[in-house]
Amino acid sequence: MFICIHAILTKGMNAPRNLRKTTLRLYPTLKQEAALHALLRSHQQLYNAALEERIDCYRKTGESLTFAAQCKSLTALRKQCPEWAEAANCSSQQMTLRRLDKAFAAFFRRVKAGQAPGFPRFKSLARFPGFSFKGHGDGWRFTPGADWRHGTLRLSGVGHLRARGNARQGGDVRASDVLHRDGKWYLSLTLDIGTPQRERTGNAAMAFDWGVQTFFTGVDHAGEELRLDNPRWWQTEKDHIIGLQQAVSRKRNKRSNRRRKAVQRLASARAKTARRRLDWAHKETAKLAGRFALVATEGLRIANMTRSACGTMEEPRKNVAQKAGLNREILDTAPALFTSLLRCKVLETGGEWVEAPTLKLKPSQRCPACWALAKKSLSMRTHTCAQCGYTEPRDLASARVVLNWALGTQNGQELAGIGARGRPCETPSFAQQRVE
Known part of the structure; x- marks a missing residue:
């Protein structure tokens, strides 16, 4: 059984705190695994075709295709070619186009920032991680077991697949990703868990x-x-x-x-x-x-x-x-x-x-006792202050500096100007002048 509960927010640090991801291992039958491979291949071909369409459009017109324009092309393609409509769910195919759109957005962002561009490339089947679904019930449905232990995934065109794993806290299912890694299949669920449940014994x-x-x-x-x-x-x-x-x-x-x-x-x-x-x-x-x-x-x-x-x-x-x-x-x-x-x-x-703030505070260069700054090379693993004589392992001294800054105190004295959590106090002091 494989279970990995991602405590990382689904949309980065600014995402709502009530969204979490939990990953479960899927156990398809031989027939279901063949259907999953066919689904994966169709999404990989769609990704490559959409990338080629964007490249051709730019070469001929000098303009970039948008995600909305490619969604319209997908709708026309599904009407003209029934095999594409039967290959995968429409919203799932739109998620594949969205993945390509994000790749181009990251490419243009790196170009503007002067970084290595990294133009989106065509994906082989071995390098294509999986496919995604958005609305729960739109071509897929996950039914968890008791206390969110294991469950069953129903995929349109594939059937019911056994899923094993235990989420620490359940919630409302919002979206999912079916992933293929190292010859195994996994289901990554996005859950709205409401109020996170985690106890703390100390203060x-x-x-x-x-x-x-x-x-x-x-x-x-x-x-x-x-x-x-x-x-x-x-x-x-x-x-x-x-x-x-x-x-x-x-x-x-x-x-x-x-x-x-x-x-x-x-x-x-x-x-x-x-x-x-x-x-x-x-x-x-x-x-x-x-x-x-x-x-x-x-x-x-x-x-x-x-x-x-x-x-x-x-x-x-x-x-x-x-x-x-x-x-x-x-x-x-x-x-x-x-x-x-x-x-x-x-x-x-x-x-x-x-x-x-590392660049302003300089924890590894500062003395936690007298707050003096002294440059130290990386090879110096012991902090020894030339002004007050305070000696301590370098990492421990750095942690003590950060703690003093966070609490706004130094040796029990208020650090005016460098208040708790970086909020400035009412009166300036030598500490503020040294940090700034």
Whole structure:
């Protein structure tokens, strides 16, 4: 049984808090699996045809096709070609066109921002993740079991499929995605859960600092230290995954059955590692959210932290291999995933989530005792203040700085100008001047 409850909001951080996703494993029969593959193939062909239509339209007219125009073309196509009307539900086909429209919107956004454009490309069947449905009852219906444990999915043209999984909290079904990964089928449901149900036993305040050597270093308002060791998922599974990658590389014929099976084994191993990472993150964030009413951390920009060190041909940089290894270790810890899960769980308990302005506050460079700033290289893992002599592990000192800033206090004294949660106090002070 596979179950993965996404605590990440379905439309990003600004989405309503009552929308959540839950994923269940589908168990189709051989006949149903053939029908699902046919559905997947029809959506993949529709996506590629719509992409080709947009490219041809721009080449001939210099204008881009809109989502509404392609929906009209789809309606005409379904009338002229009955096989397209029988292949899939109309609203589901519109969701595939919407996926392409989002890909083009992201492409134009990156062009305007001066980033690598990444033009939408044609999808092979192996790279097409699945298809979506919107209105519940429009070509599909999900019937959950008792207490939202397992259930049954009815798909038009496919039949009733067994679904296994257990949602932590049920709700009204809004939309769904049928996904095909590593030879298995999954159902991702979007639920309106109403009021989130998560209990909190403590009312303490806590701040934490993320790192690679020690994954989580935190401190609460009473001075108690909290630590989580880095599980190092890649290092644990490295030998096994590298062996599977080499097995795929040795099979030169890309259409052979042996290579296909080797690719499936590699994908399954990577998926298992991802599931272990997600499961660990869910459990640890649930424990923390149940203890603390206020959680503070500094804002992280993972994309900036994991930039390549290659440089250019004219100006090549040094320590490229070392930076690549550091980037791999950073991404292996998935700090953005852990932070987003913890944020959602804290808010579900009615707690407060505080994110400190890293560039202004500079937690890793600031002394939590006297608030003095002193530049430290990444290799310096111990904070030693030259002004007051305060000594502490660097990550712990950084977490203490963030906690002091979030509470608006330093050594029990009010931090005027840097109030709780960043709200300015009435009178300025040296602390405000140093941060700004």
